[in-house]
Amino acid sequence: xxxxxxxxxxxxxxxxxELKWAVSYDAALAQAAKEKKKVMVMLSKENCPACxxxxxxxxxxxxxxxxxxxxxVPVHIDIHKDFIPEGLGYIGTPTFHFLDAKGxxxxxxxxxxxxxxxxxILGKYKK
Amino acid sequence: MRLLLFLLFSLNVWxxxxxxxxxxxxxxxxxxxxxxxxxxxxxGEMIYLYENKxxxxxxxxxxxxxxxxxxxxxxxxxxxxxxxxTSPAIRIKLSKSTDVSGEQSIGVKLSYQGCSSAGLCxxxxxTVLKITIDATKLTEGSSSNSSILKAPAxxxxxxxxxxxxxxxxxxxxxxxxxxxxxxxxxxIILSFFGFGLLLALTPxxxxxxxxxxxxxxxQGAGLGTKKAFWLSVxxxxxxxxxxxxxxxxxxxxxxxxxxxxxxxxxxxxFSLVFVALAMSMFDxxxxxxxxxxxxxxxxxxxxxxxxxxxxxxxxxxxLIVGPCVAAPLAGAxxxxxxxxxxxxxxxxxxxxxxxxxxxxxxxxxxxGKFMPRPGVWMDSVKSIFxxxxxxxxxxxxxxxxxxxxxxxxxxxxxxxxxxxxxxxEPISGNxxxxxxxxxxxxxxxILLYGMSLLLGGMSGxxxxxxxxxxxxxxxxxxxxxxxxxxxxxxxxxxxxxxEAILVENKGKKVMVDFYADWCTACKExxxxxxxxxxxxxxxxxxxxxxxxxxxxxxxxxxISSKYGIFGPPAILFFDxxxxxxxxxxxxxxxxxQEFLKHLxxxx
Numbered sequence: 264x265x266x267x268x269x270x271x272x273x274x275x276x277x278x279x280x281e282l283k284w285a286v287s288y289d290a291a292l293a294q295a296a297k298e299k300k301k302v303m304v305m306l307s308k309e310n311c312p313a314c315x316x317x318x319x320x321x322x323x324x325x326x327x328x329x330x331x332x333x334x335x336v337p338v339h340i341d342i343h344k345d346f347i348p349e350g351l352g353y354i355g356t357p358t359f360h361f362l363d364a365k366g367x368x369x370x371x372x373x374x375x376x377x378x379x380x381x382x383x384i385l386g387k388y389k390k
Numbered sequence: 391m392r393l394l395l396f397l398l399f400s401l402n403v404w405x406x407x408x409x410x411x412x413x414x415x416x417x418x419x420x421x422x423x424x425x426x427x428x429x430x431x432x433x434g435e436m437i438y439l440y441e442n443k444x445x446x447x448x449x450x451x452x453x454x455x456x457x458x459x460x461x462x463x464x465x466x467x468x469x470x471x472x473x474x475x476t477s478p479a480i481r482i483k484l485s486k487s488t489d490v491s492g493e494q495s496i497g498v499k500l501s502y503q504g505c506s507s508a509g510l511c512x513x514x515x516x517t518v519l520k521i522t523i524d525a526t527k528l529t530e531g532s533s534s535n536s537s538i539l540k541a542p543a544x545x546x547x548x549x550x551x552x553x554x555x556x557x558x559x560x561x562x563x564x565x566x567x568x569x570x571x572x573x574x575x576x577x578i579i580l581s582f583f584g585f586g587l588l589l590a591l592t593p594x595x596x597x598x599x600x601x602x603x604x605x606x607x608x609q610g611a612g613l614g615t616k617k618a619f620w621l622s623v624x625x626x627x628x629x630x631x632x633x634x635x636x637x638x639x640x641x642x643x644x645x646x647x648x649x650x651x652x653x654x655x656x657x658x659x660f661s662l663v664f665v666a667l668a669m670s671m672f673d674x675x676x677x678x679x680x681x682x683x684x685x686x687x688x689x690x691x692x693x694x695x696x697x698x699x700x701x702x703x704x705x706x707x708x709l710i711v712g713p714c715v716a717a718p719l720a721g722a723x724x725x726x727x728x729x730x731x732x733x734x735x736x737x738x739x740x741x742x743x744x745x746x747x748x749x750x751x752x753x754x755x756x757x758g759k760f761m762p763r764p765g766v767w768m769d770s771v772k773s774i775f776x777x778x779x780x781x782x783x784x785x786x787x788x789x790x791x792x793x794x795x796x797x798x799x800x801x802x803x804x805x806x807x808x809x810x811x812x813x814x815e816p817i818s819g820n821x822x823x824x825x826x827x828x829x830x831x832x833x834x835x836i837l838l839y840g841m842s843l844l845l846g847g848m849s850g851x852x853x854x855x856x857x858x859x860x861x862x863x864x865x866x867x868x869x870x871x872x873x874x875x876x877x878x879x880x881x882x883x884x885x886x887x888x889e890a891i892l893v894e895n896k897g898k899k900v901m902v903d904f905y906a907d908w909c910t911a912c913k914e915x916x917x918x919x920x921x922x923x924x925x926x927x928x929x930x931x932x933x934x935x936x937x938x939x940x941x942x943x944x945x946x947x948x949i950s951s952k953y954g955i956f957g958p959p960a961i962l963f964f965d966x967x968x969x970x971x972x973x974x975x976x977x978x979x980x981x982x983q984e985f986l987k988h989l990x991x992x993x
Binding site (some may be wrong): 310311312313314315318319320322323324325326342353354356357358374375376378379380 | 410471506509909
């Protein structure tokens with residue numbers, strides 16, 4: 264019985280659109296391998312209005328969150344606080360890197376974007 | 391090779407559309423006069439610098455030449471931060487503390503950080519600028535040693551108190567929104583479970599009772615209650631699987647329906663579908679699989695045995711019952727389709743079928759001993775569904791019709807319900823404390839409320855909780871006068887249009903709202919904030935312009951980048967001289983209260 268509740272709880276937690284960030288880069292790769300998805304890394308920092316726009320407006324949008332969850336495991340790296348895996352470059356924040364489950368780079372997008380533009384970016388790298 | 395690299399590199403820059411840091415910020419140092427050096431940081435297009443991140447220090451504090459003072463011009467407000475949008479002019483007054491003379495090279499350690507309004511924030515940059523000065527001509531400073539050791543504080547001209555930060559508030563609203571979202575999931579699951587239980591009380595479940603009974607009886611005599619219970623559970627679970635699949639499909643395919651559900655004719659169509667489904671609940675027509683097929687499956691079920699058989703029967707039963715519960719089920723599926731969430735769809739319909747299955751488990755366990763006795767009450771349950779479906783159809787259509795008309799529809803529904811539960815029927819016999827009296831009382835309450843909704847709706851009331859507002863003499867005046875005077879947004883899509891409006895309205899304050907159909911936060915802003923009566927009144931002192939970015943085409947991109955908007959929602963304010971009030975920018979959703987406060991703070 265408790266297993267059923269657990270399963271339901273897990274399903275439930277995925278069901279609403281709030282973007283679920285993986286806890287770490289390694290966890291994201293592991294999860295992506297398990298779920299046969301890709302990884303979306305967001306490099307950001309505090310005091311970055313464009314990052315805030317992404318978090319407060321774009322990722323709050325159900326359509327965007329669903330699209331990300333469908334094909335990607337999102338992970339968030341604060342460039343001033345967290346370890347930045349090798350090869351993930353940036354000239355500023357936010358910078359998005361799209362990787363396959365082995366950590367191989369398949370794409371990069373510099374800077375924030377509005378909802379349809381970001382949906383276009385996701386569409387480009389989910390294949 | 392180097393050229394190739396350079397080409398690749400610049401191509402990359404072109405592709406991402408952002409300046410490299412050394413292009414975005416070009417610091418320059420120059421000699422202003424004998425005692426002063428100046429620093430300028432030339433900023434690229436759309437680049438701005440944070441005032442509090444700009445630091446000037448003496449790179450060689452012990453070289454005998456000190457910074458007596460550092461001054462710079464005033465920063466401006468940009469989305470609540472103090473920034474430089476054009477090059478800051480930094481002036482460093484030099485003095486010498488020891489006897490140095492002749493040409494001397496001095497170093498200035500400059501650190502700064504900024505962003506591009508196009509949506510990228512650069513890393514902090516630290517650089518040392520060198521310049522040669524003639525130390526002989528420097529004035530002697532007050533050679534207090536302390537000034538040699540510590541870097542002088544950067545002086546800026548006086549600043550006004552900056553507006554309180556908005557980020558903190560925004561994150562609070564987010565939290566609340568999260569809580570509601572999290573809660574609504576359980577609300578959905580529980581209500582679907584409840585719907586399931588209600589469905590089990592309709593005559594729809596009848597065809598299932600002989601099936602489940604025969605399935606269990608077919609297991610042979612002497613079947614223990616425990617085994618009967620488990621078989622019933624298997625039966626119900628496999629029925630649930632069928633419905634869950636339906637839910638997941640609705641969620642998957644519904645994702646694309648989401649946008650379609652915004653168009654008026656689709657809303658009208660579905661609202662009519664719901665009315666039709668409601669009619670079937672009132673027995674105007676019947677949705678059911680032909681009897682021949684039903685009885686055949688019932689026969690078949692007698693022959694099957696074992697858990698697998700029971701499971702297959704459960705799955706098939708869902709199909710039998712399907713058309714009968716189709717009306718409420720279609721409602722549930724359309725609702726799920728709107729959320730566009732397959733998992734939610736699955737979970738919700740699973741909850742619904744478990745609710746539906748619980749009475750069946752009871753029936754199965756007792757091998758048909760306890761059975762809900764059919765009667766008129768079953769039709770009442772069906773009618774409740776009918777009323778709910780009509781309610782859903784009114785709710786849907788109310789998005790595209792006037793508030794007072796939807797109020798009249800609600801009123802009409804309430805009157806129908808009231809009459810049908812016998813509000814005006816005489817109570818038969820000597821019934822003083824019998825259920826019939828209570829029912830009649832309830833009916834009269836619903837009737838009165840329905841009638842006031844109808845009357846209020848006809849007189850233009852908009853609030854279902856205060857349907858009789860138009861009849862209160864004072865309020866009526868205030869409301870109608872205020873409503874007539876409110877301004878509306880002028881919709882535009884290009885820079886040219888906006889500039890024309892700004893020119894046309896010189897001498898007036900202008901509020902520009904960046905909006906798009908695909909942006910939920912924009913809609914929230916319209917529905918919750920701009921429709922608030924107090925906000926409407928406050929906005930009346932502005933010329934209202936709405937820039938529609940829905941197309942996301944070149945014109946939309948041009949206007950966003952011109953005004954440094956990453957995307958909607960964003961609201962800009964222009965003063966009487968058509969100058970943008972940078973400090974007043976709003977990004978993201980604001981509650982009416984917050985928005986009013988913000989309007990009040992704009993000078």
